Amino acid sequence: MKINKLPVVFFEVEILDAKTKDKLCFLDKYCNCFLVFHVFVSDPQWYPARQSIRLDPKGKSLKDEDVLQHLPVGTTATFYFRDLGAQISWVTVFLTEYAGPLLIYLMFYFRVPFIYAPKYDFTTSKHWVVHLACMCHSFHYVKRLLETLFVHRFSHGTMPLRNIFKNCTYYWGFAAWMAYYINHPLYTPPTYGEQQIRLALTVFLFCQIGNFSIHIALRNLRPPGSKTRKIPYPTKNPFTWIFLLVSCPNYTYELGSWLGFTLMTQCLPVAAFTLVGFIQMTVWAKGKHRSYLKEFRDYPTLRSPILPFIL
Amino acid sequence: MASGEEDGTVEEKETNNKKRTKGAIATAWLTFYNIAMTAGWLVLAVAMVRYYLQKGTHKGLYRNIARTLKFFQTFALLEVGHCAIGIVRTSVIVTGVQVCSRIFMVWFVTNSIRQIQNEESVILFVVVWTITEITRYSFYTFNLLNHLPYFIKWARYNMFIVMYPLGVIGELLTIHASLPYVRRSGMYSLRLPNKYNVSFDYYYFLIIVMLSYIPLFPQLYFHMLRQRRRVLHGEIVVEKDE
Numbered sequence: 001m002k003i004n005k006l007p008v009v010f011f012e013v014e015i016l017d018a019k020t021k022d023k024l025c026f027l028d029k030y031c032n033c034f035l036v037f038h039v040f041v042s043d044p045q046w047y048p049a050r051q052s053i054r055l056d057p058k059g060k061s062l063k064d065e066d067v068l069q070h071l072p073v074g075t076t077a078t079f080y081f082r083d084l085g086a087q088i089s090w091v092t093v094f095l096t097e098y099a100g101p102l103l104i105y106l107m108f109y110f111r112v113p114f115i116y117a118p119k120y121d122f123t124t125s126k127h128w129v130v131h132l133a134c135m136c137h138s139f140h141y142v143k144r145l146l147e148t149l150f151v152h153r154f155s156h157g158t159m160p161l162r163n164i165f166k167n168c169t170y171y172w173g174f175a176a177w178m179a180y181y182i183n184h185p186l187y188t189p190p191t192y193g194e195q196q197i198r199l200a201l202t203v204f205l206f207c208q209i210g211n212f213s214i215h216i217a218l219r220n221l222r223p224p225g226s227k228t229r230k231i232p233y234p235t236k237n238p239f240t241w242i243f244l245l246v247s248c249p250n251y252t253y254e255l256g257s258w259l260g261f262t263l264m265t266q267c268l269p270v271a272a273f274t275l276v277g278f279i280q281m282t283v284w285a286k287g288k289h290r291s292y293l294k295e296f297r298d299y300p301t302l303r304s305p306i307l308p309f310i311l
Numbered sequence: 312m313a314s315g316e317e318d319g320t321v322e323e324k325e326t327n328n329k330k331r332t333k334g335a336i337a338t339a340w341l342t343f344y345n346i347a348m349t350a351g352w353l354v355l356a357v358a359m360v361r362y363y364l365q366k367g368t369h370k371g372l373y374r375n376i377a378r379t380l381k382f383f384q385t386f387a388l389l390e391v392g393h394c395a396i397g398i399v400r401t402s403v404i405v406t407g408v409q410v411c412s413r414i415f416m417v418w419f420v421t422n423s424i425r426q427i428q429n430e431e432s433v434i435l436f437v438v439v440w441t442i443t444e445i446t447r448y449s450f451y452t453f454n455l456l457n458h459l460p461y462f463i464k465w466a467r468y469n470m471f472i473v474m475y476p477l478g479v480i481g482e483l484l485t486i487h488a489s490l491p492y493v494r495r496s497g498m499y500s501l502r503l504p505n506k507y508n509v510s511f512d513y514y515y516f517l518i519i520v521m522l523s524y525i526p527l528f529p530q531l532y533f534h535m536l537r538q539r540r541r542v543l544h545g546e547i548v549v550e551k552d553e
Binding site: 181182184186187188191265266267268269 | 503504505506507508509510
């Protein structure tokens, strides 16, 4: 990172606790060209990821890349310290929350004992759509795991620890609820039979490819190791042309995939999961759309957050 | 609602006027609503006392007041709307949970399971609700009219200490009494196989509802105790409850 060749100026820096305003630390000769720091670095309990250093007690956290000289401070700089609580890396959270549904669904699929009546233990369903559903569900989560490991470039390293419990309850709970009914000995296949299943599978695969294309396109926007943000545009891949109409097509395709899966299994718990997921993704898409509009003056006006022209 | 008279443009003065009018309409509506609800629950109280004095028993009392109870308790759904549009400063979720639990008790337990309507526990929670609601709605009414007698404030923030646990006992006993009838009739339940590939057992659902009182009741109770400490012991805090 380039640092301007300006005369070296020394700052006085004091760090206060954001809540109690206690003085935590005072440095009387801090160089302007230094990056924003972290405190208590000798104490392993206070790892940098859980420290928020900010100019205002209620304001936004400063970034690691910020340089003291470029901040709106006088020669005496006051910073506020806030403990973000125990943190966990995004990669860890994603891997855990996706591995769960993969394994849980398979347990129901293979009819592991104590789930259904003993006479059904380790039997397989006589409906071929149940096997297809298992393949689709497993494929979906394997894809997510691989994307987490090899495709995604995360802006933030960590999130609060309590999120992993919340997220895993959500993913694992819904996976168990869905899998219980789809793999149940009394499962009823879709009303319109093969036609319905074929259409559903087409929609599902189309949206899986679409979702993957978007993830790749977003990854390519950002050079390795950087945290820059750019407007995503359609590429040569037709699945990315949806960028013309939507800010977060990854969510659009995700919704499509789950609609396909709902149609394929004709199972109400799957529909419920799709609905809840759609609500959450809409909230995220609207937020992302708003931050795109704030950050980029020339952001395309035709785009909607998640559903073309609608939402 | 402080609308400052700043040296603003004409537009600012117009928006301030609009805000004041909206505030006046909201206050008028809320006053009417709270008076109506106080009256409704008073009618209920009088009906129950009259029935008991005339018949000497609580059997058949529920049937007698059922329509009035259903009407006024269901009307309380409006309170969720009040929070949602912001004319009452309470969390939509807290109000929603409270009103929904009442609606659930009235419509999905007591109303639909006739065999338990003569249980003592039903009378217990209906009496508790009546006392609580009369106190609460008259508190809101007098508050809106800026003439709150201390005894009503005292009642609102002290009676719950006894009323709340009594009400919970009444509700839990009622749900418990209904279980055998629910199991036998299979009401509100969906069995497999069906084309939606889902099942629902109302019997187990009721058991889960009963269990949910364990984490929820202490939270709400201690919330009320904290409110009480703040209000009655004169700490200057924004009243979040109405």
